[in-house]
Amino acid sequence: MFTIGCHLSSSKGYEAMARTAASIGANTFQFFTRNPRGGRAKDISPDDVEAFETAAEEAGITRILAHAPYTLNPAAAKPETREFALMTLADDLQRMEATPGQLYNMHPGAHVGQGTEAGIQKITDALNQVLKPEQSTTLLLETMAGKGTEVGGTFEELADIISRIQLSDKVGVCLDTCHVWEGGYDIKENLEGVLEAFDRAVGLSRLRAIHLNDSKNPRSAHKDRHEVIGGGRIGLDALAAVTAHPALRDLPFYLETPHDEVAEYGEEIRALAAAREAML
Numbered sequence: 001m002f003t004i005g006c007h008l009s010s011s012k013g014y015e016a017m018a019r020t021a022a023s024i025g026a027n028t029f030q031f032f033t034r035n036p037r038g039g040r041a042k043d044i045s046p047d048d049v050e051a052f053e054t055a056a057e058e059a060g061i062t063r064i065l066a067h068a069p070y071t072l073n074p075a076a077a078k079p080e081t082r083e084f085a086l087m088t089l090a091d092d093l094q095r096m097e098a099t100p101g102q103l104y105n106m107h108p109g110a111h112v113g114q115g116t117e118a119g120i121q122k123i124t125d126a127l128n129q130v131l132k133p134e135q136s137t138t139l140l141l142e143t144m145a146g147k148g149t150e151v152g153g154t155f156e157e158l159a160d161i162i163s164r165i166q167l168s169d170k171v172g173v174c175l176d177t178c179h180v181w182e183g184g185y186d187i188k189e190n191l192e193g194v195l196e197a198f199d200r201a202v203g204l205s206r207l208r209a210i211h212l213n214d215s216k217n218p219r220s221a222h223k224d225r226h227e228v229i230g231g232g233r234i235g236l237d238a239l240a241a242v243t244a245h246p247a248l249r250d251l252p253f254y255l256e257t258p259h260d261e262v263a264e265y266g267e268e269i270r271a272l273a274a275a276r277e278a279m280l
C-alpha cells in the first residue's frame with residue numbers, strides 16, 4: 001500500500017485534518033504541533049482526538065507525523081534560546097501521547113558558529129534530557145540541506161547524534177528528498193548509492209518517513225527551496241522511483257511542496273501514485 005499525504009494546517013484540530021486528508025486521497029498527513037515559529041500550543045481536546053480516531057479509521061489513516069516548530073534550536077549558543085527549545089520539545093513529546101505510537105519530526109539544529117562538534121553535543125544533551133523511557137512516540141531527526149550552519153546535512157552527522165543518545169530506540173530519521181539533493185546526494189541518478197551510504201552511516205532500519213519534495217535548485221545548492229513534484233531539478237520519475245524502491249515503499253511519504261490549495265496536493269498524489277504503480 002502507498003502511504004502518502006501532505007502537510008496540513010492544524011488550526012481546526014485532528015479530526016479536520018483526517019477529513020481533509022481523506023478528501024484529497026491521502027491516507028496520512030503531517031502537521032505542526034504549534035505555530036511553526038514557536039509559541040504556545042493550543043490545548044488538545046479529548047473530544048477532537050476521539051473524533052479523529054473514528055475519522056482516521058474510516059480514511060485508512062494509521063500513521064501521522066507531527067513536525068516541531070522549525071525555529072527551535074537545541075544547539076543554540078544563547079542559553080535562553082536553547083532552554084526554549086528544550087521546553088518546547090518536552091512539551092510536544094508529552095502532547096504526542098494523546099495520539100500514541102506516532103512520529104515526531106524535528107530539525108536537529110544550527111551550530112551558529114560554534115562548530116559542528118559543539119552543535120552535535122548540545123543537540124544530544126538536549127535529546128538525552130527530553131526523551132523518556134515511557135514515551136510511545138518515535139522522534140525523527142530530519143536530513144537537512146546544509147544551509148548556513150545547519151547540523152544534519154550529512155548522514156554521518158545524523159549517525160553521530162544518534163550514537164550519543166541513550167534512548168536511541170526512540171529515535172529515527174526522516175529523509176527529505178529536497179534536502180538530501182541540495183545537500184549533495186544524487187537521488188536522481190544514483191538512488192541506490194545514496195541508500196547504501198545511508199545504510200552504512202545510519203542504518204536503513206532507522207529510516208521511518210520520507211518528505212517528498214522536488215527542489216528549485218541544482219544538486220549541492222545548500223539552499224533548501226522546495227518545488228512541486230515534477231517542477232524542479234529532481235523530477236517526477238526520480239521521485240516516483242523513491243516511492244517505489246523496495247527499501248522505501250512501505251514508509252509514509254509527505255509532500256511539503258508549495259501549493260495554495262489543498263486540492264492541488266490531491267493531484268500531486270494521483271500523479272505520483274500512477275508513476276509509482278508503473279514502476280512496481
Ligand code: FE
Pocket residue numbers: 067070107142
Ligand atoms: Fe522540516
Ligand code: FE
Pocket residue numbers: 142176211256
Ligand atoms: Fe522536510
Ligand code: ZN
Pocket residue numbers: 176178179224225226
Ligand atoms: Zn525544507
